[in-house]
Amino acid sequence: MTLTKKIINSGDDVVDEMVEGLLLAHSGIVTSVPGSPRSIIARHGPRPGKVGMVIGGGSGHEPTFVGFVGKGLADAAAIGNVFASPPPDPILACAVAVNQGAGVLFCYGNYAGDVMNFDMAAEMAEMDGIEVRTVVTTDDVASAPRDQRHKRRGVAGNFFVFKAAGAACDLMLPLDEVVRVANLANDRTYTVGVGLSACSLPQTRRANFHLGDEEMEVGLGIHGEPGIIRQPLQTADAIVDDMLDRIFAEMNPQRGDRVAVLVNSLGSTTLMELYVMNRRVRQRLDALGVEVHATWVGPYCTSLEMAGASVTLMHLDDELTRLIDLPCDCAMFRAG
Amino acid sequence: MTLTKKIINSGDDVVDEMVEGLLLAHSGIVTSVPGSPRSIIARHGPRPGKVGMVIGGGSGHEPTFVGFVGKGLADAAAIGNVFASPPPDPILACAVAVNQGAGVLFCYGNYAGDVMNFDMAAEMAEMDGIEVRTVVTTDDVASAPRDQRHKRRGVAGNFFVFKAAGAACDLMLPLDEVVRVANLANDRTYTVGVGLSACSLPQTRRANFHLGDEEMEVGLGIHGEPGIIRQPLQTADAIVDDMLDRIFAEMNPQRGDRVAVLVNSLGSTTLMELYVMNRRVRQRLDALGVEVHATWVGPYCTSLEMAGASVTLMHLDDELTRLIDLPCDCAMFRAG
Amino acid sequence: MTYETPAFIAMFTAIARSMEENRDHLCALDGVIGDADHGIAMQQGFAAVDKALAALDAGQASPTDVFNTAAKSFLNAVGASSGPLYATAMMRAGASLKGKATASAQDVALLIPAMTKGISDRGKAQPGDKTMLDAWQTAADRVLALVEQGSPLAQVLTEAVAAAEAGAQSTIPMEAKLGRSARLGQRSVGHIDAGAASAALVIKAISESFG
Amino acid sequence: MTYETPAFIAMFTAIARSMEENRDHLCALDGVIGDADHGIAMQQGFAAVDKALAALDAGQASPTDVFNTAAKSFLNAVGASSGPLYATAMMRAGASLKGKATASAQDVALLIPAMTKGISDRGKAQPGDKTMLDAWQTAADRVLALVEQGSPLAQVLTEAVAAAEAGAQSTIPMEAKLGRSARLGQRSVGHIDAGAASAALVIKAISESFG
Ligand SMILES: Nc1ncnc2c1ncn2[C@@H]1O[C@H](COP(=O)(O)OP(=O)(O)O)[C@@H](O)[C@H]1O
Ligand SMILES: Nc1ncnc2c1ncn2[C@@H]1O[C@H](COP(=O)(O)OP(=O)(O)O)[C@@H](O)[C@H]1O
Ligand SMILES: [Mg+2]
Ligand SMILES: [Mg+2]
Ligand SMILES: [Mg+2]
Ligand SMILES: [Mg+2]
DSSP: OOOOOOOOSSTHHHHHHHHHHHHHHHHTEEETTEEEEEEESSSSSSSSTOOEEEEEEEEEEEETTTGGGTTTSSSSEEEETSSOOHHHHHHHHHHHHOOSOOOEEEEEEOHHHHHHHHHHHHHHHTTOOOOEEEEEEEEGGGGGOOGGGGSSSSOOOOOHHHHHHHHHHHHOOHHHHHHHHHHHHHTTEEEEEEEOOOOBBBTOOOOOSOTTEEEEETOOOOTTTOSSSEEEEEHHHHHHHHHHHHHHHHHHHOOOEEEEEEEOOOOOSOOHHHHHHHHHHHHHHHHHHHHHEEEEEEEESOOOOEEEEEEEEEEEEEOOOHHHHHOOOOOTOOOO | OOOOOOOSSOTTTHHHHHHHHHHHHTTTTEETTEEEEEEEEEEESOTTTOEEEEEEEEEEEETTTGGGGGEBBBEEEEEETTTTTHHHHHHHHHHHHOOOOOOOEEEEEOHHHHHHHHHHHHHHHHHHOOOOOEEEOOGGGGGGGGGGGGOOOOTTTTHHHHHHHHHHHHHTHHHHHHHHHHHHHHEEEEEEEEEEEEEEEETTBBBBSOOTEEEEEEETTTOOOOSEEEEEEOHHHHHHHHHHHHHHHOOOOTOEEEEEEEEEEEBSSHHHHHHHHHHHHHHHHHHTTOOEEEEEEESSSOBBOEEEEEEEEEOOHEEEEEEHHOOEEEEEEEOO | EEEEEEHHHHHHHHHHHHHHHHHHHHHHHHHHSOOSHHHHHHHHHHHHHHHHHHHSOTTTOHHHHHHHHHHHHHHHHHOOOOHHHHHHHHHHHHHTTTSSSSSEEEHHHHHHHHHHHHHHHHHHHOTTTTSSSSHHHHHHHHHHHHHHTTTOEEEEEEEHHHHHHHHHHHHTTTOSSSGGGGGGGGTTTTTTOHHHHHHHHHHHHHHHHOO | OOOOHHHHHHHHHHHHHHHHHHHHHHHHHHHHOOOOOSHHHHHHEEEEEEEEHHHHHOOOOTHHHHHHHHHHHHHHHOOOOOOHHHHHHHHHHHHHHHOOOOOHHHHHHHHHHHHHHHHHHHOOOOOTTSSSSHHHHHHHHHHHHHHHHTTOHHHHHHHHHHHHHHHHHTTTTTTOOOOOOGGGGGGTTOOOOOHHHHHHHHHHHHHHOOO
């Protein structure tokens, strides 16, 4: 079997070299904790009395998570190997670095590995006298039935949950309030993704699953985990309709409601395709009389070079609207 | 032969549907000329006495060109079919829409089709009493020998030339000065790209060229035009070294010089890979004592879903530094 | 024999059909040394022409109107290199029929040199630059020679097709000087120019339409 | 027969070698229902362990030190699900040898139940959830039964391997309840769990190292 082609030096070094390159590129916005290069912290985030917000997870989803560190967003991100949760040490280093006495929020996608490692880091932080609270994101509608929402994966909707929670921290809300906001944001955020082709890990350079030439996988995860159904590739409109039907079934949108929209590329799906999708998203929302308050289109939560896309809706209320609108200053994200 | 998979409705409609979707997503920043949907104009760009700046070219390079329309950048972009120059009409509509009496700059990549269509539009604009001046970008070092720089293609370096010229317009410089700045920026901008895999047009959904499983094409164009040499895939460091050797041979960097860096994905090459490349770019510049004033990393000038990347250096002087630093407000670009 | 508006509309329909059939083939040719879209440009351009002409009132429109409408719709549908080149070609062809409600056999034959002039004026290519002009110019030269000799239209067109095909084939050993493939130098040698290949097909469709 | 620090270091070297050899195979298994990285995690984790242990002063370090060093280096190299699970397993194994400079054959045999306890405490999986615990628990149960009967170490380990392999195979018809494959429900049925497959290999390497 032929190996995939990547511009890397070695699969074993790729994460460390990526971190090096990104710290150089965005040195005005982020730096790393001395002695813990995979603990990325915002230069202008933490300040006295502010709740510190630590996000993180495996690499390979860039700009998630590293790109979302900055003033008004996350104060720190702990970076793992490709598709692997970071171990507790770099998470703890983040918590220590951003702790300003007001406690720390851990916010990350709901995966067994992340939960175990972040929980270990939380225990260690508590031993250091740092109060830690955790909110895991569970926006992937396709990943478990509605009555088991807590089992769902966190995917591109991270973007909205991090934005809202980061804004709450920036507004100097206390830890309890930040946790409430993060949970509220997560509860009101819904994502469905489709995959058109596999990605390949830099260490193996082999496709991590196989899809037929004409097939797509509906509901697949951002690590290539299988979804709920494999079917022939549809048109953009049909794909979006199916995604939105699944989201609407849960969100139950009413005329006059407001949403924020994220049309996200999993990697190699182009902006051209995403904008075609966004057109359909808007048609459907218009038809329901739902107002689109803001739209983001682009590769925000990727799965290496996977082809595919996801649509996320955040069902806004007044509080979330204000939080989403609050300016922020990170390396790869534009707000407002 | 199997067709590539894309999230589209039809190859014939994809450009119009993309434009629709992007106007909806970025309605605060861009709109289109009434009756000419492929003429995208900045809501807050044109103003009395300001030189109007019109960019444009084929689709398939997003966020180039549409993403670079906004205050402090281009006032308008005319959008063609995939990989095809727009015809004169939408270009003319842009010129008419942004003309504020101070003249209009046409700035676009140097391709036969673009030159013919923009020149026809310029003639038509002149007939309408609009003064038009043209600067074509020619940053692709690999596309012609040094003594035939005027024959070179314009590729990712567009980004820097547009930024500098757009800032000059925003500073209300007169047309002559804007043209001087655009030429200066172009003369000091150098790009080399490598391709790892082909892209496919939405209408044919067939790979538009063929590369072997272990091969890369050095110097290829952003439409998949062949480059200068086809060779086995190298490491990231070796690829960057080769790119920079070609750039340095022309730029002739001196200790103490200043540059802006763009590490650009042609489509499916990931941020992870680009940051690994950026690490090497910085190592090489550090070794020469060249200061990096600013770095951009990401998909800025793509070739549909092609795998590959380019490195662009802009050899800054004080004037260009100031222009590059000037804030701008477009849908997909972060300055400063 | 004389030719009126419907004959020219039919000619464009024939070209459109040929481009439709050859779209992917022409894209593949363009892919070797260019950007793989030439078939799309030609197909889309002539489909737009066909559509615009179908909307024309054939009773009212002159042959010149047909060519001008074709030029405009081709250009606006396509852009690219082919757009200005073919649009100018069609405008020159239209100009050559100016004021005539009916065209003679000779008028029809001279459309090919007129179109060639348009392509040459717009693109400023030289024969030997490895462009569509290599097909058009070879055909135009042959047409002019035969018209000079007073050859019948059927013969003129048949020989024009053969000349265009030879002109297209002649681009294979050439090094590209203009257009996207210009930067390839030696690497462009050994491949036919896509624009020259489509030119031969256009001329063939014209010939069959009047044959 | 008794076992000292070098024996445990050698055991980890043997595991590391096996994970190196099986990396791509384990990734492929994980790819079917997970994220295709399990082989990398195991290879990278045990390579880090091997490296950390090579830096240890074998004259100074106790068996417990070996396991604690292994736990720490595995965890920090890997993260993921495997990191906390195996790190906790190794810490429990280290604790079971606490204060002993030399370990008895029975101590060695009881490492497997100790590690299993760690995995179970950390991951809170139940047997039947289609995880690595299905291999570890089956092996641990067999070990405890044989130790109870006073069976010799060689036999205990040989049977532990067989039990682990059976436990791994038993995951094939199971529906996943935990970890990345939990959302698959029915679609996870019919495929072996990658973590269970690697667990059998780890236990095999332990067995061969002491056999
Ligand atoms: N200056 C020129 N004069 C004549 N023909 C040209 C010129 N430049 C390009 N061409 C022709 O155009 C063809 C390419 O057309 P097309 O693929 O439609 O446009 P683009 O180059 O914009 O992709 C080339 O194969 C060549 O024959
Ligand atoms: N809670 C758990 N308890 C025991 N084993 C688990 C648990 N969650 C996951 N696993 C095991 O971990 C394996 C996956 O490990 P690995 O691929 O290294 O981590 P990740 O899931 O983070 O990619 C699964 O095959 C399963 O055997
Ligand atoms: Mg993983
Ligand atoms: Mg083209
Ligand atoms: Mg072309
Ligand atoms: Mg895994």
